[in-house]
Amino acid sequence: MYDLHCHASFSADPATFAQLIGNSDLQVLSATVTPDDYALACTFYGSVPHIRIATGLHPWKIDADEKASETMTEKLLSTIEDTSYVGEVGLDFSPKHAHAKDAQLRSFERILAACAELGGKVITIHSVRAANACLDLIEKTRCLETCSCIMHWFSGSSDELARAIKLGCYFSVGECSLKTKRGPEYVRAIPKGRLLLETDLPEDPASNTSPVLEPEKQAQVEFDKLSTSLNYALETILKLTSRHTRFSIEAASQELLTRKV
Numbered sequence: 001m002y003d004l005h006c007h008a009s010f011s012a013d014p015a016t017f018a019q020l021i022g023n024s025d026l027q028v029l030s031a032t033v034t035p036d037d038y039a040l041a042c043t044f045y046g047s048v049p050h051i052r053i054a055t056g057l058h059p060w061k062i063d064a065d066e067k068a069s070e071t072m073t074e075k076l077l078s079t080i081e082d083t084s085y086v087g088e089v090g091l092d093f094s095p096k097h098a099h100a101k102d103a104q105l106r107s108f109e110r111i112l113a114a115c116a117e118l119g120g121k122v123i124t125i126h127s128v129r130a131a132n133a134c135l136d137l138i139e140k141t142r143c144l145e146t147c148s149c150i151m152h153w154f155s156g157s158s159d160e161l162a163r164a165i166k167l168g169c170y171f172s173v174g175e176c177s178l179k180t181k182r183g184p185e186y187v188r189a190i191p192k193g194r195l196l197l198e199t200d201l202p203e204d205p206a207s208n209t210s211p212v213l214e215p216e217k218q219a220q221v222e223f224d225k226l227s228t229s230l231n232y233a234l235e236t237i238l239k240l241t242s243r244h245t246r247f248s249i250e251a252a253s254q255e256l257l258t259r260k261v
């Protein structure tokens with residue numbers, strides 16, 4: 001099984017979590033949210049062959065302050081040659097984050113432009129109330145000519161979905177998006193070979209409200225939750241439509257996860 005968007009560095013006990021993933025048949029793309037998170041993830045998971053670590057700068061972490069956002073972006077760009085995987089990056093124009101809209105746009109454009117220039121990157125993209133703005137920058141930087149873009153938990157309109165499909169984006173879909181009104185409809189519209197599975201788990205400890213166990217046990221709970229969520233997504237998708245098969249999902253995932261710098 002493949003999880004194309006998780007957050008291994010959010011685990012309460014990365015050593016145990018690494019072991020559990022390493023002993024399983026899971027292959028994951030682990031997104032990070034800041035350059036420091038990426039450095040930490042490399043320390044914990046750099047030697048686990050089942051885990052690919054992406055260097056990321058989440059739009060929620062971007063400060064409206066131009067200098068601060070530029071420093072973070074520079075820091076990310078200094079790691080971009082070390083890995084074929086970039087993310088979580090993107091744009092979020094929801095009310096809570098729209099104050100940093102301009103800084104987000106500047107940072108994301110620089111990251112995409114760097115990816116386009118280096119080529120061979122797999123980019124996992126967050127877009128909330130900003131799908132068209134993301135697609136504008138993907139087009140402007142022409143990063144799809146040399147890289148692959150995965151729209152993570154796509155929540156744009158159906159016109160924006162059609163545009164992303166036409167551009168050649170991939171889509172990672174998980175339990176949460178399948179439980180939304182449009183989720184199943186979108187799964188039916190995504191072309192065969194461009195649909196991937198994701199969990200977006202473990203949850204960020206900063207926003208996790210469930211009681212936390214002793215770290216080793218908590219890591220087991222996180223791993224079980226991730227596996228269950230992935231199985232739920234796969235089974236739901238296969239029941240929804242005959243367009244996607246387990247084979248087509250796995251072949252696309254494998255192709256993306258075997259990229260090497």
Ligand SMILES: [Zn+2]
Nearest residue numbers: 007031088200
């Ligand atoms: Zn995420």
